Amino acid sequence: xxxxxxxxxxGKTTAAVxxxxxxxxxxxxxxxxxxxxxxxxxxxxxxxxxxxxxxxESFGRKGFYLPKEELEKRPELEKKGFKPFSDIDFRxxxxxxxxxxxxxxxxxYDLYILDEICVALHYRLVDENILKKLLIEYRGKADFxxxxxxxxxxxxxxxxxxxxMKEIKxxxxxxxxxxxxxxx
Amino acid sequence: xxxxxxxxxxGKTTAAVxxxxxxxxxxxxxxxxxxxxxxxxxxxxxxxxxxxxxxxESFGRKGFYLPKEELEKRPELEKKGFKPFSDIDFRxxxxxxxxxxxxxxxxxYDLYILDEICVALHYRLVDENILKKLLIEYRGKADFxxxxxxxxxxxxxxxxxxxxMKEIKxxxxxxxxxxxxxxx
Numbered sequence: 001x002x003x004x005x006x007x008x009x010x011g012k013t014t015a016a017v018x019x020x021x022x023x024x025x026x027x028x029x030x031x032x033x034x035x036x037x038x039x040x041x042x043x044x045x046x047x048x049x050x051x052x053x054x055x056x057e058s059f060g061r062k063g064f065y066l067p068k069e070e071l072e073k074r075p076e077l078e079k080k081g082f083k084p085f086s087d088i089d090f091r092x093x094x095x096x097x098x099x100x101x102x103x104x105x106x107x108x109y110d111l112y113i114l115d116e117i118c119v120a121l122h123y124r125l126v127d128e129n130i131l132k133k134l135l136i137e138y139r140g141k142a143d144f145x146x147x148x149x150x151x152x153x154x155x156x157x158x159x160x161x162x163x164x165m166k167e168i169k170x171x172x173x174x175x176x177x178x179x180x181x182x183x184x
Numbered sequence: 185x186x187x188x189x190x191x192x193x194x195g196k197t198t199a200a201v202x203x204x205x206x207x208x209x210x211x212x213x214x215x216x217x218x219x220x221x222x223x224x225x226x227x228x229x230x231x232x233x234x235x236x237x238x239x240x241e242s243f244g245r246k247g248f249y250l251p252k253e254e255l256e257k258r259p260e261l262e263k264k265g266f267k268p269f270s271d272i273d274f275r276x277x278x279x280x281x282x283x284x285x286x287x288x289x290x291x292x293y294d295l296y297i298l299d300e301i302c303v304a305l306h307y308r309l310v311d312e313n314i315l316k317k318l319l320i321e322y323r324g325k326a327d328f329x330x331x332x333x334x335x336x337x338x339x340x341x342x343x344x345x346x347x348x349m350k351e352i353k354x355x356x357x358x359x360x361x362x363x364x365x366x367x368x
Contacts, residue, residue: 001355001363005195009347010187014202015195018228019366021205022198025227026365043209044202047235111366143366160360162352163193169346171185176344179185181210182203182295182327 059096118148243280302332
């Protein structure tokens, strides 16, 4: 089965983590692969890394990265610390998808959480054809949860379940900063 | 802070659980209180019950319950095993909210997850004035996550963050049954 958590609201990664916990509780083996993130920077890593049958890998680097065109259009983002993607980011995403493929081929896990992969797809860090082929070929043998904003239409189409996490209200807009243990 | 996960889509309870895991990973103490549910029936309980600093209580009973009027309007639900609410359901929800109040007054936890409380509010199993008073009085001392469909407007208004989990696609509609480890 293929599950998608997308949209601009809070709760996509946490819903994937919560579903992963549910799967482990039912005796399944879970792999969470994070794109464009560093696993050690999220508080949940301290708990998840100690769980049996829940493995996490991440394929990102410190800081926030966006395509050059995006930064040229919105120069204020550079002042906020965003930097343009470089070859490193493409290589990391590539390694991430290769890692997933290897685990899927060897049938190592029952549930694969590909966190933020929709964002990586949107910015073309991940080749959509490679992902599409993998999902279609293995959807009967394992479950996949894909998260992130900007989920492409083809992924919604091939999914079995898709939820849009829609922002109704968000404290960052009121100028309240992100809170450790809740937001990261 | 007050967080709301509502809407008809999948991911509300799991997002609350994932946020709870994140909070525990940041050194916070979490209490999850489930309304209209039995904690032992969900697979995640097997994992969460073993975690330090994550406590769960539930105040529901086996089976699915709805108000009498709801069942009279939709008799097909009775065939699906739904039964009308009785005094037991009101008493259980009452006990649940009293339990939360006691913990909040004694400042036992940093984060309170009130799972399915929006549904309990909708069916008037929980007195909205008691909940409103508690949230407004203690929002500065602890964080609260409230989940469930049918979130009332006043709760969105007093919340700091609200996400609508909006169903885009759902396998149950295609006749695919709920899957252990993913759906419960």
